[in-house]
Amino acid sequence: MAAKQQFSVTLPPDMAEVVEEKLRRGEYDSASELMSEGVQAQLDRDASLETWLRDVVVPGHAEYLADPSRAVPAEELLARIKARRAAGR
Template identity: 60%
Template sequence: MRTTQQFSITLPNDMATMVNDKISSGAYASVSEVMRDGLRALMERDAALEKWLREEVVAGHAEYLTDPSQAVPADQILARIKARRTTPREV
């Protein structure tokens, strides 16, 4: 039984150049290796997002449902974020 499946893909020129550059640099031996590594990174990102949603977003929502009076309005949160971005930080 075959454990792989062949695909034919079309990429924009900038992505195709990136793939070829990765192979030319010696980082990868083939287009297939580049694609596999990219898909692994996508799977890791999806798993991290799913974990964040389950562990933090759901928990935060449950906390809000327990005591909605503790919620911070979205406009206040946005103002805090904007203030952080405009205030220089000490290093």
């Protein structure tokens, strides 16, 4: 089994209540298990953001730098987004 490190965590009352409720309902065996899952979710989110930045944002910026004339003004882009949202309703 991997070595573990102990931490002392202080939570605001509303967050502590969530932890206690999840333990009462049996969703987690311990606060440590819940905290571990929370940290893992944060790591997953960070990795996802890093992937998006690397695979979408950086190439898109490079494409813009290569040919700025193909850029879409922010107002037009916002109008497109609003139109897609309206069409999806």
